[in-house]
Structures are given as C-alpha cells and as structure tokens.
Amino acid sequence: MEKGVGKAETLLVTKEPYYEPQGDEILLFESAYRNQIPVLLKGPTGCGKTRFMEHMAWRLKRPLVTVSCHDDLTASDLVGRYLITAGDTVWVDGPLARAVRMGGLCYLDEIVEARKDTTVVIHPLADDRRVLPIEKTGEVLYAPAEFALAISYNPGYQSVLKDLKQSTRQRFVALEFDYPSTDLERRIVDHESGVGDDVAGKLVKFAAMTRNLKGSGLEEGASTRLLVHAAKLMVSGVSPVAACRGAIAQALTDDPEMLAAIHELSASLF
C-alpha cells in the first residue's frame, strides 16, 4: 500500500484566488509573515482555510507548498529521503525542505492527523531559530526571511487524541475561522458557482438548518464548500433537491433518519 508520501504540490499562485475576508485575518497574517512568526489556522472543515492560504500566497507572491497530513505521515515524508536511480542514490527533498529552500509558504493541512512525532520536526522551524536540520544528510537548512510556516487544525473534533500539544501550539499566531456570516456566505456561494443570489441565499439558509443539528446526530453542519458543490451541480442542471441530497445530505451523514430529515428540509426550501 502506498501510504508514505504526503501529497505535495508547489505552485506560484499567478491568478488572484477569490477570497472574502471574514475579519482582519489578512492583516494579521501579513504582520505575522513580516515578523517571521508561523501561523495556525483554526476552524471547521470547508470554511476557507486552504483558500485563504492560496490567497495569501498570491498576495505575498511566494510559492505555496501544501501537505495534507494523514495519520501515517512520517518525518521523512516532510523532510526528504534518499531515492535510488539507476546506479545511484539521490537525496530528494521533502515538501517542507523544498519550501524552506525556495523561501515559500509551507501549509500543513490538518496537522493533528499526522503522527505526533512529526509535529516535533517543525518545532525548530517554528520558533526563532528557524532552522530545519536534515539528519540524514547532516545538513542544516536556514529558513530565509521569505519562508513561512502555516498549519491548520479543526478544534471541532472533540477527541483527546486529536489535539495539538501545547508545545506546538504555543509557537504560532492563531487565526480563527468560522463559517462566514449569512450575507457573506451567500456572496461566496454565488460567486463560486454562479448560481444566482436567490438560490445562494436558500442554500445558506439550508446550511444554517444543518448547523442547528450539530450535536443532535450530526458531527458537523454543512460547510461552505459543500454549498458551493451543491450550487455547481444546480448550475449544471441538477434539480435543487437532488443536488442537496447528493452534495450535502449524503456527504454529511449515513444515518437513515438524519438523511430523511435533511432531505425533508431541502424539499421544504426549494
């Protein structure tokens, strides 16, 4: 089973990614970046954390390296490893080392999913030392001023095991994200999908209903991302009720009673 490598992609964001600020997060991020302080993004899934990072990469004109963390992510997945080519062994940087070398933004998504020991690898990078020691090559990478580290984390998972250690979290400036306010979310859904203001408004209302159910059987309410999915389906000609069922209800839960209730809600709204 191929599990070892965290999915990494490097890109210089050339086109402005659409982002609607919820508060002063852009200013905070920029100030942290100037002062070389790493940033922690908190918030539920699908509320715009990744999009925010893309937007900031575009603003700061730095390449963005995103790593989606999973529970098997090891230190060498981040730092790098020797690979073998015909007749030779070659050192290959991991995404984190790459980001440090090119002075980019490294975004570790859902950091709590990674193994606990891997978070320690980022410790020397995340305080004022700003170094990444590469044990296997004996190299020590000094992060340039342009490099920035950002991690994200969803405090909504109420699990003792999926919690950030104090020693990790106290190195970061934390930005809190939440679902956008009604009007803003409506604008976002409309802009992302082109579904029209009226339908976007209904979708946002629908999302609020599912968020009411959080804790009574749903782990999370519908995120903005799900709303955009549903809206896109509608734009392609899927009926609203079918789009809500496929893109939202089924994505949220498997419980038949809950599905029936959510389905009734969407049927009531559209």
Next chain:
Amino acid sequence: MTALKPLTAAELEDWLDEELDAVLSLRRTSQAAAAALASVPRDQQDFACHWIAIIAKTNPELAFHFANHAAEGLTRMTKDDAEAWIIQTMDAYDKMGLYPAIAALNEIEAFAAARAQRARAVTLEEVGPVLELFLHALSGRRLKLETGETAFTDTARIHLPATIALLPTRAENLRLYKVLAAHLWAQTWFGTFPGTHPGRLLERCQSLPDATYARELFHALETFRLDACFARELPGLYRELCTLGDRPRAPASWAPWIARLEAASATVDDTYEALTALYGEPLPKPRLYQGVLDPAAVATALAERLEQERVALHNALKAMVQGKKPALDERRFVVRKDETGRRDPTLLFDGQPLIPPPDVRTLMQSIVQDLGDIPDEYLVAAGDGPYAMENPRKPENVWKGTYHEEGAFHYNEWDYKRQHYRKEWCVLRELDVHPVDEPFVAETLRKYAGLAARLRKTFEALRGENATQRRQKHGDDIDFDALVQGFAELRSGRELSDELFVRNRRFARNIAVMFMVDMSGSTKGWINDAERESLVLLCEALEILGDRYAIYGFSGITRKRCEMYRVKRFDDPYDHAVRARITGIKPQDYTRMGVAIRHLCGLLNGVEARTKLLITLSDGKPDDYDGYRGEYGIEDTRHALLEAKRDGIHAFCITIDTDARDYLPHMYGAANYVQIDDVRKLPLKISDIYRHLTS
C-alpha cells in the same frame, strides 16, 4: 408458474369435489366455487387451492365456505392481505369454533378496507424521529413531539395524532404529518403567540360572545398569514402544502384582509384586527393541516417559560460576572439585536462583545423568539430564584428514603416515547465480584490447551513492536540487501525492482478495551460457563498483546439498583485475585444495558488511548423489571451507544441470541456485532473476533 394456463371450471370442480368430498352432496356442489375461481389468474388459483387444501385438513366445512369466497377475496386484496384474512379466519375457528370463523370469512369487505387503511397509515412512532430532527433544524426553540388526540402546540411541545390515514396513499399521509408539524412550528416561529402577552388569545376569545367561533375564525385568518410566510421562506414546503387539497374559498369580503395578512410585513396584530372586522362572517372549511388552537395551554406554557427563562438568564449572567471586577453600574450587560433574522443576539458586557456558553445562547435565542428582544430587566446579573430551567426534580427526591445513594452514580436514560432523557434516572453502584477459589482457570486452560498455544502464537505475531519492514516502495532508508540484489538482477538483464527501501514502523498498539459481561439471570448454566472460559482465554491473549483492558459485569433490578461488578480494572494486573473474580462471576438479575454502557464509557474516557473499544458479551435483548424492555430498552441502549460513538469509543457486541439480527444492527450498526450460534463455541471464537477487530 404464472405462464401456466388458468384451470378451467371443470378441472377446478373435479379437484374441489375430491378435496371437499366430506361436505358435498347432490344439492350442495362445488360448481359455484369452481366457476368463480375459474375467472382468476392461475397464480391466484394455485394460492386458493393451496389454502383450501390446508383448511380442509382442519375443517372441510370451513374450506367449503372459503372456496366460495376465495375468488372475491383475491380480487379485492393482495396475496399478503388475503393470507392475513385466512389466518384470521383460522384463528377465529381455533378460538371460537366454526360459525364465528365463517362470519369472519364473510367480512371480506371490512377486512380489505382495514388492511388498506393499515397500508396507507403512517404512525408518529415511525416518523417521529425524522420530524423531530426536521423541526430542530428549522431553527427556533427545541420542540418536543408528543402524541395527542388532536394536533396543537403550546409553544413548548407539539402534539400530533398517533396515526394519520386520512389521505389515500402513504406518501400523502407522510406529507400531511410533515406539513402539520411545520404549521405548528410556524405558530411558534412566526409569532402567533407573542410572549409579551401570553393570555392574549384566550382573553380576546372570551371577550367575544362566541368564544369557540372566535378561536376558529382567528385560526383560519392566522393560517392565511402563516401560509404566506411559508410561501416566502420555505417555498418547497408551501408547494407540498398546496397539494394537500384546495384552499377553501373565503367570502369575497375577506379578500382585502387576506391580502393584508399575506403581506411580508403582516404580524399577528393584523390577524387580531381582521378578527374584529370579520367577526360574524361564516367560517371557511378548516384546512387539513392546521390542527387546532389551545389558547389556555399556550397561555400557561408561555407564562411559565417566560418566568423560568428570566430567572435562568439572571443566574447565568450572575455566573458569568463572577470573578470579574465589580462595577458601580448595575447594567453592565447590553444586547445587540441580530438583524439577519436568525434571532441570534450578541451579548455585550461593559461594551465588549462576550461569547456566552452554548446553553446561555440557546436561552437568549428562546427569549428573543418569545419577546422579539431581550428586555432590560432580564439583563441584570442578580436574582435569588432557583435555577429552574431544566427539570426541577432533584435526584434525592426520586429515591428519598428508599435508597441510600451515597457513593452511587446517577445516569440519564433515554425515553424514546418522550424523545428525551429521563434525568438522573438510574442509580448505579460498583461492586466487587466475590472471588471464588476454585481451579476453574487452570481447568479451562487445560481444556483448551491446544487453542491456548495457538492463540499465543497468533497474538505474539500481532504484538506491537518496532518493526522494520524490508523491501518497501517507500521508506525512511535504503534497504541495502535489496539494493545489492537489485543491481545483480539489473546486471543480469532484468529489471530493477522498485522495492528497495526499509520502513520503520512503530506498531504501537495503543488500544484500551473494556469488556462488558452480561451477568443477568438468563446466563445461568452453559452461557455463564462459556463467558467465564472466554474471559480466561481472552485475558491470556491480551496479556501477550499488552493491550490495556478491563472487565466489568453488569446486572441489576430496576433503575434504582443497577450494578456493575468489577472483575478487572484497567490498572489491575492479571493476577490471582482477578482469576478468582472471573471464577466468581455468577448470574444475577436483569439486563439494563444503557446505564451500564454509559458508566463504562465514562471509565473508558478516563483512559488515554488511540483506540477505545467497548465489547459487550451478551445473551439477549436489554430487559429489566420496570418496563425496560422491547423498544424502550433497545432505544435507550442505542442512545447510550450513540453517546459512546460521540466520545470516540467503538462499540462491538458479541451475542449468542439467535434473534440478534432483529435488533442488534439497529443498536450497534450493521457491522458491529457478531452472533454466535453455539454457546460452546464462544471461547473458541472470541479471541479470533478480538484479533480481527483490532488489527
């Protein structure tokens, strides 16, 4: 079968003559029955003949009557219904004799009608859970669903009839339930009963000469207003509502008033004005989904809640102020209204926004729902009234004098009929199993010597150690053995394998497992022996694995005497004392599962582990002396398991109940149980089950 040609009347008559020979005579022939049966399709003929033969074995006379009615019954009903009709007839014969049975046979029409109604009826029991979620999601205060004679709301509860079979199809009846519930919700959400004047409707109706008429007129007018709210806010629901029959024609003189009520700005004040203006006009037919109004119930519930919530908010604010600097100004709290229509006000403290705890936020939303705003007198952090927001019943009142509750644990229990918890309903104590010094453990190990050795081997292989995996496609370092071999192969003209790395994997088994053992009276005998033997083998296996584990037995009698028997706590070593306690496990009383699950999950939550497992060994359904059985017990257990899941605990059930398939998938989920046919196999299988579960 269906492709076969129908039997002719002559063929049928021959067959019937033979079957019913005993009751036929020259003047009493089977000709009529045969002629009738000849007209139905072959599969129905076969069905009728099949039953005629069966009934004839019981009573030929009854079979003769059935033969005469069979064709009619089969054309009126589906086969399933016809079978029910036949079985009912046979039951009548068994209980009361031939003539009542023949009478039952003759009532085809009534029976068919009753069956058809049953087929289209929808019960609150089946739709209740979905409706409750639906209403909860719609926003607003949580409304309790209750069964009632009529459909009405008192703004805290929604009463709905137990069944609805008014409309011709099941789907329509289902829709009626939904629209009915939504309409009653709309009364609480769109301000039919503003909290500023709880008794308004009651007083208004009583001030008019005909109070009943006034109430109905108000209801008809208010329904126009609420329907318009639906059309604006929930158009899908509005369409469904429109399919439930045409809107009753209102007199022409009503038109301007209806237009006014349907405007977006209309409030209940407009309805009252219309009531005054149109008093005396004939009433239109009430709409199917409007239920009734009960102004007295509303006035009581509303007044009660207003008072409770005012006191509760005072106390909540008081708690929030505690620890803050005292200030001269009493009015430190201010509320900023929510303009988006979600009725979610912002609380300001000394001019700074304050994020209230979730229960206070719900409280504030509920107050805004009643009053439109939070009045200033609510915003004082003082008041000595009791915190009466929740059930005011104190645990000590429930078992005062009858039970010494010191050192006991109290747990809620889910009542599926109320769809709410009964607060602090169960009293649970932890007791020690009386240790028994018998050579049971040694005997078991001897009995299963072969198995124990095999278990040791398989579990040793599972044991968590730092393992180096060789020849991996990805890894932390290079596997030089593989590399050397790879180059040799490369030189000899073969392809270089890509499996050239070593991976260090920590197989840390970070598991805590809780075994919950059924110690009810029904386990007496084989089952108890099998449970104890299983535990012995499990303990041996778990000692090899190094997983943390605990064993508790559960039983009890009534909610006031739930008992957990400690066999092994997480910290206890597997020693002589534990073995003696396993030996000492004895069948006790009943099976109240929910409270046991809640207690053990509490213990599991106190353990730090990546994976937490709760494994139940059981022999049957939840069952206790005081009504804890059937659906009640199953639903409470299911709820306890849902709570466990929320805490990240995986629940699994191993049962020897052969009926388990009927209820366990509902409680534990389809993949989370194993049913063992033979008790004696339990010790053989249990370790395997555990291994599968955790690897």
